[in-house]
Amino acid sequence: DWSEFYGSLGLERFDCPGKGRGLRVTRPFRVGELLLSCPPFSHVLSVKERGCYCENCFTRKEGLAKCGKCKKAFYCNVKCQKADWAMHKLECSAMTAFGENWCPSEMTRLVARILAKKKTQKESCASEKILLIGDIQSHVEDEDNEQKQNREADIAALHRFYSKHLDLPEHKDLQTLLSQVACNGFTIEDDELSHMGTAVYPDVALINHSCLPSVIVTYNGTSAEVRAVQDMKPGDEVLISYIDLLYPTDDRNHRLRESYFFTCNCQECKSKSKDKAKLKVRKRSDPIEPDDISNMTRYARKTIREFRACKHIKNILPSSLLEMCEQSLEQMGSVFADSNVFMLHMMYQAMGVCLYLQDAEGAVSYGERIIKPYSQLYPPYSLNVSSMYLKLGRLYMSLEKHSAGVRALKKAMAIMEVAHGKDHLYLKELRKEITQK
Numbered sequence: 161d162w163s164e165f166y167g168s169l170g171l172e173r174f175d176c177p178g179k180g181r182g183l184r185v186t187r188p189f190r191v192g193e194l195l196l197s198c199p200p201f202s203h204v205l206s207v208k209e210r211g212c213y214c215e216n217c218f219t220r221k222e223g224l225a226k227c228g229k230c231k232k233a234f235y236c237n238v239k240c241q242k243a244d245w246a247m248h249k250l251e252c253s254a255m256t257a258f259g260e261n262w263c264p265s266e267m268t269r270l271v272a273r274i275l276a277k278k279k280t281q282k283e284s285c286a287s288e289k290i291l292l293i294g295d296i297q298s299h300v301e302d303e304d305n306e307q308k309q310n311r312e313a314d315i316a317a318l319h320r321f322y323s324k325h326l327d328l329p330e331h332k333d334l335q336t337l338l339s340q341v342a343c344n345g346f347t348i349e350d351d352e353l354s355h356m357g358t359a360v361y362p363d364v365a366l367i368n369h370s371c372l373p374s375v376i377v378t379y380n381g382t383s384a385e386v387r388a389v390q391d392m393k394p395g396d397e398v399l400i401s402y403i404d405l406l407y408p409t410d411d412r413n414h415r416l417r418e419s420y421f422f423t424c425n426c427q428e429c430k431s432k433s434k435d436k437a438k439l440k441v442r443k444r445s446d447p448i449e450p451d452d453i454s455n456m457t458r459y460a461r462k463t464i465r466e467f468r469a470c471k472h473i474k475n476i477l478p479s480s481l482l483e484m485c486e487q488s489l490e491q492m493g494s495v496f497a498d499s500n501v502f503m504l505h506m507m508y509q510a511m512g513v514c515l516y517l518q519d520a521e522g523a524v525s526y527g528e529r530i531i532k533p534y535s536q537l538y539p540p541y542s543l544n545v546s547s548m549y550l551k552l553g554r555l556y557m558s559l560e561k562h563s564a565g566v567r568a569l570k571k572a573m574a575i576m577e578v579a580h581g582k583d584h585l586y587l588k589e590l591r592k593e594i595t596q597k
């Protein structure tokens with residue numbers, strides 16, 4: 161019985177007329193305490209991470225064994241390979257048959273797995289768990305043209321690459337499923353927030369959004385783990401953030417409406433207490449006109465959109481991306497302070513390009529400008545902050561700046577002990593890195 165299972169964890173689903181459903185705690189939880197650990201209903205490893213992680217359990221190690229047929233999927237051992245076969249067989253022969261033309265999106269790949277899993281579960285007496293997937297909101301009718309186009313492309317790819325192994329549902333049902341998964345898919349990321357794959361977690365999908373979240377989701381293998389980042393008392397709602405919390409209230413809600421079709425009404429969205437610091441203007445002897453600020457804000461939002469589009473252009477030169485960052489930083493820097501989130505956004509992008517180019521010194525110089533404002537503008541326990549300390553710490557170590565490295569890694573560790581739990585593999589690795597000479 162599902163409510164009994166939640167009850168034993170100190171959790172309760174609620175359905176409040178007029179307010180909607182959600183999840184709340186029935187006993188106190190302290191910062192860092194685990195509320196819920198949830199295996200995925202379905203998961204998929206990113207194509208670009210193949211060979212680095214086991215497709216089945218997401219263990220990272222050297223010398224994984226190849227699938228002998230396609231030579232594209234990698235596993236810890238025969239046990240993992242067998243466990244994954246029901247999913248991998250959807251792609252194994254198709255990848256060989258299509259060769260270079262095999263190119264479904266990660267969303268398409270995940271949806272194919274959900275359909276295959278649903279089928280086997282139906283045959284073996286549907287568990288209650290999978291019904292929750294139908295509980296998840298779908299917003300087909302709210303989607304804009306670009307979102308609709310993406311769905312149609314994914315449906316076409318399902319027919320093209322997966323119809324041999326799946327009896328695909330009708331068009332309308334596929335639209336609904338894709339829209340549900342778009343709202344409820346979780347991207348699995350590593351300790352430095354680099355993307356590893358995508359999964360659905362029906363239990364975690366029950367948790368509502370807040371810009372002042374009470375819990376954080378991290379990953380242990382393919383399982384999602386939910387830990388408290390605030391002390392909670394019985395009756396408190398369990399709330400995660402669906403979005404990047406760096407940005408000011410208007411930008412956050414724009415993002416929530418665009419991707420999740422609602423507007424947030426949390427305490428931070430009402431008080432906007434951090435907006436002023438997030439939009440900080442440079443101190444100058446001649447005061448800056450409000451018109452100049454709104455003009456520059458418009459420019460910043462446009463630049464962020466354009467940069468995102470450029471990153472996706474095939475064969476774009478990293479040096480031209482870096483130039484875009486530097487140019488926009490110079491432009492915005494005439495009005496915005498260094499700690500302004502639009503500046504931070506472009507510095508973060510620039511740091512990413514430096515890391516890609518293995519320019520450690522360049523990456524450190526951006527990281528050093530970013531880290532202090534990040535730790536002030538994000539909530540106290542943020543994976544964006546811990547991953548930045550982690551990247552910086554590892555860069556310092558590689559540049560043989562040992563004490564600066566240890567300092568940064570310890571800052572990352574303090575956050576990760578709460579977010580990931582003290583026993584997580586990442587923390588064991590970190591302790592080793594810190595004591596290593």
Ligand SMILES: *[C@@H]1O[C@H](CO)[C@@H](O)[C@H](O)[C@H]1NC(C)=O
Pocket residue numbers: 451452455
């Ligand atoms: C905004 O910037 C543009 C170009 O930089 C300028 O032509 C325009 O006058 C500015 N508008 C305001 C209201 O300052």
Ligand SMILES: *[C@@H]1O[C@H](CO)[C@@H](O)[C@H](O)[C@H]1NC(C)=O
Pocket residue numbers: 349353404406504505508543544
């Ligand atoms: C924060 O983390 C998310 C991944 O969880 C990432 O997509 C985003 O770019 C990060 N934002 C910044 C500004 O560092």
Ligand SMILES: *[C@@H]1O[C@H](CO)[C@@H](O)[C@H](O)[C@H]1NC(C)=O
Pocket residue numbers: 380381385580581582583584585
């Ligand atoms: C991670 O998962 C493994 C195996 O599923 C489990 O034994 C371990 O306790 C988990 N670690 C943490 C920190 O929850």
Ligand SMILES: CC(=O)N[C@H]1CO[C@H](CO)[C@@H](O)[C@@H]1O
Pocket residue numbers: 179180181182297368369
């Ligand atoms: C209490 C509350 O805010 N519940 C919301 C949780 O999220 C669902 C789905 O997004 C909404 O329908 C509820 O209103």
Ligand SMILES: [Zn+2]
Pocket residue numbers: 214215216217218219235236237240
């Ligand atoms: Zn494995």
Ligand SMILES: [Zn+2]
Pocket residue numbers: 227228229230231232233248252253
């Ligand atoms: Zn294979």
Ligand SMILES: [Zn+2]
Pocket residue numbers: 370371372424425426427428429
């Ligand atoms: Zn909010």
